[in-house]
Amino acid sequence: xxxxxxLIGQMITxxxxxxxxxxxxxGPMTQMMDDRKKRIADGLxxxxxxxxxxxxxxxxxxxxxxxxxxxxxxxxxxxxKRGAEIIEDAKDDAKAEGERLITAANAEIEQEVHxxxxxxxxxxxxxxVAAAGKIIKKEIDAKAHGELLKDVVGQI
Amino acid sequence: xxxxxxxEANGPTAVEYIQHHLHNNxxxxxxxxxxxxxxxxxxxxxxxxxxxxxxxxxxxxxxDTPSGGQNVLEAIVEFVQQxxxxxxxxxxxxxxxxxxxxxxxxxxxxxxxxxxxxxxxSLGQLVGINYMKVVPTTDLSTTFALAISVxxxxxxxxxxxxxxxxxxxxxxxxxxxxxxxxxNIIMTAIEEIAKPVSLGLRLFGNMFAGELIFLLIALLxxxxxxxxxxxxxxxxxxxxxxxxxxxxxxxxxxxxxxxxLGMAHQDMEEH
Numbered sequence: 001x002x003x004x005x006x007l008i009g010q011m012i013t014x015x016x017x018x019x020x021x022x023x024x025x026x027g028p029m030t031q032m033m034d035d036r037k038k039r040i041a042d043g044l045x046x047x048x049x050x051x052x053x054x055x056x057x058x059x060x061x062x063x064x065x066x067x068x069x070x071x072x073x074x075x076x077x078x079x080x081k082r083g084a085e086i087i088e089d090a091k092d093d094a095k096a097e098g099e100r101l102i103t104a105a106n107a108e109i110e111q112e113v114h115x116x117x118x119x120x121x122x123x124x125x126x127x128x129v130a131a132a133g134k135i136i137k138k139e140i141d142a143k144a145h146g147e148l149l150k151d152v153v154g155q156i
Numbered sequence: 157x158x159x160x161x162x163x164e165a166n167g168p169t170a171v172e173y174i175q176h177h178l179h180n181n182x183x184x185x186x187x188x189x190x191x192x193x194x195x196x197x198x199x200x201x202x203x204x205x206x207x208x209x210x211x212x213x214x215x216x217x218x219x220d221t222p223s224g225g226q227n228v229l230e231a232i233v234e235f236v237q238q239x240x241x242x243x244x245x246x247x248x249x250x251x252x253x254x255x256x257x258x259x260x261x262x263x264x265x266x267x268x269x270x271x272x273x274x275x276x277x278s279l280g281q282l283v284g285i286n287y288m289k290v291v292p293t294t295d296l297s298t299t300f301a302l303a304i305s306v307x308x309x310x311x312x313x314x315x316x317x318x319x320x321x322x323x324x325x326x327x328x329x330x331x332x333x334x335x336x337x338x339x340n341i342i343m344t345a346i347e348e349i350a351k352p353v354s355l356g357l358r359l360f361g362n363m364f365a366g367e368l369i370f371l372l373i374a375l376l377x378x379x380x381x382x383x384x385x386x387x388x389x390x391x392x393x394x395x396x397x398x399x400x401x402x403x404x405x406x407x408x409x410x411x412x413x414x415x416x417l418g419m420a421h422q423d424m425e426e427h
Binding site for chain 2: 002003004005006007008009010011013014015016017018019020021022024025026027028029030032033035036039
């Protein structure tokens with residue numbers, strides 16, 4: 001029960017043990033725990049950032065949707081307007097075409113009437129000349145009395 | 157002394173039993189130059205256990221999925237780290253391993269106290285080893301080996317941080333100023349020497365007393381058959397209480413080491 005040379009052995013053991021534990025346990029373990037701490041902090045920061053970014057993205061998406069809706073409404077309105085315009089134009093065209101057709105038809109009718117009148121008149125002249133010839137029993141010189149006859153035909 | 161227990165009729169007396177148990181298995185020719193083989197071997201065994209655990213854990217630990225053993229070690233390491241952070245000024249790469257080693261090694265050596273006092277010596281006697289003290293920290297050599305190592309570090313860091321002159325000034329002008337230099341020298345010297353002495357003696361005293369009480373309790377059962385009941389009761393109670401003592405002593409040794417080295421790291425220019 002006194003201090004003996006065992007002391008020296010124990011001191012050497014102690015020194016070796018401190019060195020060993022420092023090298024193989026304390027060093028790597030504190031390093032690892034620090035790394036882990038840092039990684040956890042980084043992870044939390046990243047999560048926070050991700051959350052923030054997601055919020056931003058959501059805001060952006062909402063904005064986009066709103067814009068798209070507005071654009072769609074605009075396009076729709078334009079299309080409706082354009083459609084109405086087309087219909088209006090078509091109506092106008094149709095009206096004009098109809099009128100044109102009617103006018104053309106009328107003109108043709110008039111022409112036909114005119115032509116009929118003309119031929120009728122000529123026939124009347126012929127008949128009249130023939131009738132007058134028969135009446136006066138003398139062939140009238142068509143040339144000599146042409147002026148007169150024309151006058152008569154004009155009065156018919 | 158052929159028997160390890162005192163309950164045989166031709167066995168040793170109580171005093172012989174206790175003396176036998178407190179006798180180191182040593183080689184050497186007396187005086188200082190004696191090696192206590194039991195102390196050395198048990199402390200080496202425990203140091204080996206620690207090294208094995210440290211090496212294995214250092215290789216297999218993972219940051220992501222810590223398992224049982226790693227959690228325990230991490231808790232201990234973190235606990236020691238916290239103590240150092242709270243007490244120790246500045247940083248020193250040695251203080252962490254030092255404190256952790258003291259805590260774990262002293263704890264393990266103290267924990268040998270919880271093994272029934274007769275178990276290992278009896279087994280030893282079966283193979284012809286007559287004397288065996290299983291608790292290394294009941295040997296002054298062990299506790300003072302730790303205390304003197306710490307003391308050497310205290311002096312080393314005092315000189316390293318304060319400078320040789322600073323350290324000398326601490327002796328000359330601390331604590332009473334420059335007009336009481338002789339008193340200062342005596343006071344500071346006592347203060348410094350008291351550090352390793354108290355460290356070593358505290359641990360030794362606690363563990364030696366604990367061991368002695370275990371021996372006395374063991375004697376109860378040997379005295380008579382009626383002694384068995386108090387032996388079991390007292391032995392259980394004392395063992396449970398002793399769990400506190402061994403942890404506390406390991407913790408105190410570690411804490412005081414950190415405190416003393418922290419004091420050595422403080423620049424005392426103002427004194």
